[in-house]
Amino acid sequence: MKNIVGQAARSTNFWGRPYELADIWEAIDNGSHILLCAPRRVGKTSIMYKIVDEPKANYIPIYIDTESADSEAEFWSKVFNALMEEDFIASLKTKAKNFMDQIKNINVRSITMEGVEFGDGDKLNHKQAFYRLIKDLDHDKKLIIMIDEFAQTIENIIKYEESKNAISLLKAHRELRQDQKFSQKVTFIYAGSIGLESVVSKIDAGSIGLESVVSKIDAIKHINDLNNIKVPPLTFPEAEQFTIALFKSAEIKINKTDIDHLLHTIHWLIPFYIQLITQEIKKICRRGQKLDQTVIDQAIQNALDNRNHFESWQSKLKTALGNNEYLFCKEVLNAISNQKEINLLDIMNIASKHDLNDSEAKDCLHSLIYDGYINNNDNNKTYQFNSPILRMWWNKNVAN
Secondary structure (H helix, E strand, C coil), X not given: CCCCCCCCCCHHHCCCXXXXXXXXXXXXXXXXXXXXXCCCCCCXXXXXXXXXXXXXXXXXXXXXXXXXXXXXXXXXXXXXXXXXXXXXXXXXXXXXXXXXXXXXXXXXXXXXXXXXXXXXXXXXXHHHHHHHHHCCCCCCCEEEEEEECHHHHHHHHHHHCCHHHHHHHHHHHHHHHHCHHHHCCEEEEEECCCCHHHHHHCCCCCCCHHHHHHHHHHHHCCCCCCEEEECCCCCHHHHHHHHHHHHHHCCCCCCXXXXXXXXXXXXXXXXXXXXXXXXXXXXXXXXXXXXXXXXXXXXXXXXXXXXXXXXXXXXXXXXXXXXXXXXHHHHXXXXXXXXXXXXXXXXXXXXXXXXXCHHHHHHHHHHHHHCCCEEEEEECCEEEXXXXXXXXXHHHHHHC
């Protein structure tokens, strides 16, 4: 097993996650459409590629990343293009010849804001065109369409188009999912590094009063049929076995005491941090040093010096939030990085400084929790970083 840092792990490099995969396949078998919930770097994309690489019989999985799409038309273009890519069509040869022949014979002339124009002159809206594309799928085969960064797509559309366009896309997907004939042929899995519920709940947040509440409820109803499946950090025994496998692959001997020190220091046991520190340990040991706790601590410091590994945690906030919301979140994270924790009263005082009301501040906190920055697990009115590693990086590179 190679140590893949920061990229999706596939084939023999994928490790574990039997329970999450079992949950996902059970939901698919039961006819559910899925929202895969987890902060960034936990391994959602690797899990989706595992489904692509090792599908169950009678299922045809396809992975589509729509993070860069910033309009409805571009989103649908990515979906149509992925379904008609040569590599995907070739993979259908032994799975669903009827579907393969159908896809190969479809000529999509253009995809615009208004919909899709086919080579035969038909002009359909995006939902109808997509339905046409898959309506003749073999009855004994089911398509699993995994859309990564769907929440980011919705956020992009809100930012670069209008809220009504985001609602239009959400509504179209719900209508497809609610169509029984469609759901017999297609399962959607949505995933992303930001929370879909958080993004959707902020639609039309610029309006005020009762209308805002109604708009928020109306937006949420377009995703409340999804089966939420969480991808948690590794348990300590899982992380221990993962660490042993990584060090065996790196040909470095590590004892139980050093494993305990490494994992207790990392604390938030997501694969990325374990892989990152293991990589830095290997660099040090390659230069002749014997592995011990001093080397582990030095490896952590070396990782913190590389901004590329952590910069996205700050840049994501800048792009996702308005100016006041970003400054509020930054000050909250600065305070936690210095003090290790912060209470809700102090957070609300910071919110007042940035002209945010209680509801807006709590929406920001919810986003920080979902996106993997902080938690209030020990006390619902006290917040701390999930990861001591991220806290140290934030304190060194952002707060001071």
